[in-house]
Structures are given as C-alpha cells and as structure tokens.
Amino acid sequence: MNEKDRKNLNEKIYVTRSSLPNFDDYCNMIKQIWNSHWLTNNGELHERLQVEIEKYLGVDNVVLFTNGHLSLENVIKAMNLTGEVITTPFTFVSTTHAISRNGLTPVFCDINPNDYTIDVNKIESLITKKTSAIIPVHVYGNVCNVDEIEKIAKKHHLKVIYDAAHAFGVEYKGKGIANYGDASMFSFHATKVFNTIEGGCIAYNGSNELANILNKLKNFGIENEEEINYIGGNAKMNEFQAAMGLCNLKELNRNIAKRKKIYLEYLKYLKDISGIKINKIQNNVKSNYAYFPILITDDYELTRDELFNLLKKHNIYSRKYFYPITNETICYKKLGYETPIALDLSNRILTLPMYSDLELNKVRKICKIIKEKK
C-alpha cells in the first residue's frame, strides 16, 4: 500500500455521502434558468423532471414537492383522512409527524423481525371505527407485505399511503413500487439514493384527480388568478432542485449498480460472523441498496452501542437508524402504544456506511473491525 492509499483509508468515513452529478453537466442545465429567468412555479425543468420520474417509476401520476415530508403531509390532507391512522414506529419521525400535524392520531403497529416493516398480522386488531388509513414504511427499501395490506385495506375501506422515502427505484414482482397502495411518497433529500438537494414527490397509478388537488395544495390552494379553492401552503420544487434531479437521474442506475457491489462486498465479509445478521434482499424484489443495516444479536461479543463507539474510534461513523422509535419520543409516548419488537430492534440495529462512491477497501476495513472487535 502506498502513502496515498494509506492516507485515503484513514480518512473519516461517514454513513452516507450525497451523490453529485458532473459539475459541468449541472452548470449546463442551470444555464437555461438564467436564459428564462424562471426560477420556480412549474418551470420547464420541473415539468421535464416530473415526466422523467413518471417514466422511471412506471406510474401515471407524479407530483413534485420541495421535500418528502411536505409531500406526505399534503397527500394526507388531500385525501381528507380523519381520526386514526395505523402506522409503524420504526421509521424516521417525519412519518409520524406528518400524521399528527394533520390533526390525526397515529396508532402504532409493531413490525416483523424479518424485514422490519409493519407486521400485517397485527394491523386488524388496531382498526377501530375511527381508523381511516394505513401508512406503512418500506424501511431501508425493504418492501412491505403490500398484498396483505391491500386485502386488509379493501376489507375495511381504508386508504393506504406508503412512506417510500427509502425505496426510489425499488421494484416488486416486476413493477415499480409506487404501483402499490393509493399513493407513495418518495424523498429526494441529499442523503437518499436519488437526490434533488431537498425534494420529494407523491406517485401513484390512477386518474389525475388527486394530482390536481396536490398541485393546488402545494401552491397556496390557488386555482387560477381569481379563485382560491383550498387552504394550501407552499411546498413547490424550484428549478435548481429540478436541474439537480435531471442530472442525478441520468446517473441513478449506474449508482445503484455500484451500491450493489458494495452490498456484496459487505455480505462476503460479514456473513459468517456470529451474532451479525444481515438484511436480506427479499424474494421478487429488485433492490436499490439504499442502506446497509446490520442486526447485532446476543451471540456477538459487543452490544450495538459498543460497536458503534468502536467504529467511531476508527473514524467510521455508522448510524443508529432508527433509534429511538417514534412512539418512544416525548411527542408520542403519552399515546401509550407499546411495540416490543420495534423497541428491541431499535437497540440492536446499526446502518453501516453505504454510498455509491464508497471504496471496497474501506468496506473491507469496516468488516475487519467488526470481525476482530478491536
């Protein structure tokens, strides 16, 4: 190993690193903005990105937003949900806040220990007369049991909105993941597989009725110059975000292929370590390799927190993701929902560094530390 390689290997390694397009490509793209002086409000780049994402996801309708969280808040509002919404606590707090900020009560359902998504066997016992929807999360890009969720929703006349913030590019049974449920929310935050700096969208199959409402809600409820028909806010995606999206979308499949290589490298070196359980790619699923979570069981000599600190000592920054679960935060603890499996897993899971440019020798370095426990 030469000096340069050694130095490179000793750099800090963060859990993620934003994908950036070629700088000149981005400059060329934003030149158009200077020519048109059109910075936001359905500009040309916004329109182009919307169409490209519809194609990429294989759905009829995409509505772009300034971030994923406001996409979710607005789709909940657009569907006029009432009362209670069944959801998972094993998520980023955005999911729960989006429900609560709409004046609805989140009802926490435990998760299954295999893929960390909502436990479909526990949903029905939580349904009451007040339940209006289910908001599950495709955690780490793992696909929820969409078939069973659809059955339950049909039987009880509930809406289903997926938090698909982790699942851009994921396919299930040969179809884009946004083809399931009444709507799906994607996040294009800087840390996600596909980013528009900040950004997000709602995607779904079906008529454009919902899209029309969402397009008004994200722009103050303005129908036309003289009519305001909805109590909307401001959640529009601007042209600079759209430009980043158009550039990054071109690179996305290549980036996912690089992530797959990293996934396989981790797998190769971690699969035989006693007490480390790796997140399996599910049957019938085309993964986007968004995250690399490991579960630390009692067979491993260190606790999750000890391993987290050990890695940190080596300048490797993993993440306790998700910890805490949202029903354990001060905002929601008073609701009194206990989810023992999610609670246990949130104390055992660590996501390891995963981004498309992560060098394989760094992956091996991380694996070596996990194996040697020193």
Ligand SMILES: *Cc1c(COP(=O)(O)O)cnc(C)c1O
């Ligand atoms: C990132 C994320 C969000 C929020 O998306 P933003 O674009 O950051 O607003 C919501 N839910 C989950 C599961 C996420 O990971």
